[in-house]
Amino acid sequence: GAVVSQHPSRVICKSGTSVKIECRSLDFQATTMFWYRQFPKKSLMLMATSNEGSKATYEQGVEKDKFLINHASLTLSTLTVTSAHPEDSSFYICSARGPGLAGGPLGEQFFGPGTRLTVL
Amino acid sequence: AQTVTQSQPEMSVQEAETVTLSCTYDTSESDYYLFWYKQPPSRQMILVIRQEAYKQQNATENRFSVNFQKAAKSFSLKISDSQLGDAAMYFCAYSGTASKLTFGTGTRLQVTL
Numbered sequence: 001g002a003v004v005s006q007h008p009s010r011v012i013c014k015s016g017t018s019v020k021i022e023c024r025s026l027d028f029q030a031t032t033m034f035w036y037r038q039f040p041k042k043s044l045m046l047m048a049t050s051n052e053g054s055k056a057t058y059e060q061g062v063e064k065d066k067f068l069i070n071h072a073s074l075t076l077s078t079l080t081v082t083s084a085h086p087e088d089s090s091f092y093i094c095s096a097r098g099p100g101l102a103g104g105p106l107g108e109q110f111f112g113p114g115t116r117l118t119v120l
Numbered sequence: 121a122q123t124v125t126q127s128q129p130e131m132s133v134q135e136a137e138t139v140t141l142s143c144t145y146d147t148s149e150s151d152y153y154l155f156w157y158k159q160p161p162s163r164q165m166i167l168v169i170r171q172e173a174y175k176q177q178n179a180t181e182n183r184f185s186v187n188f189q190k191a192a193k194s195f196s197l198k199i200s201d202s203q204l205g206d207a208a209m210y211f212c213a214y215s216g217t218a219s220k221l222t223f224g225t226g227t228r229l230q231v232t233l
Contacts, residue, residue: 043223111165
């Protein structure tokens with residue numbers, strides 16, 4: 001099946017620093033990648049959608065200058081949390097969808113294992 | 121905007137028994153997909169089952185089946201012969217023409233001996 005990886009799995013940083021999270025599709029080309037945020041015991045909230053080679057589309061209420069998303073290739077998207085603060089601590093999950101995968105454009109997304117960010 | 125509602129925050133089932141998790145959704149679209157995802161303690165999202173709205177036949181995957189009632193906008197998940205490994209958070213999700221997933225709030229399933 002389609003595999004998506006995320007790196008790092010855990011990161012602890014000091015307030016004010018920036019953190020980059022990578023999301024890779026290992027065995028397929030991901031034309032679209034999604035970034036979610038999940039608070040403890042809560043559901044996944046979509047932050048942004050990125051299409052390869054174009055700017056990300058952010059959901060309402062998500063600060064695009066704080067959460068920088070780059071989808072530079074068909075297998076890699078990055079999320080950079082800039083000037084991180086304790087309230088940015090959360091679990092970040094990416095997912096990817098490629099052309100021709102089961103279900104077509106309305107079909108399945110494949111999820112990465114997530115990254116736990118802790119900002120001290 | 122589409123919404124997905126899971127009214128059962130927690131459910132419990134005995135091993136080998138059957139349990140049904142409820143999900144309702146709201147949409148004005150006619151073409152969409154519905155999903156059930158499982159999130160175990162590892163937090164890796166795992167697709168359990170998928171239903172295309174244009175298909176009248178309910179999807180099944182081994183011990184997992186759905187009851188899709190399009191007119192009622194209902195999409196419940198039935199787990200038969202429950203196993204300890206089924207214990208997890210279960211999320212119902214909707215994907216429409218915007219190609220984005222909208223998740224419900226989740227149901228935590230406990231499986232007891």
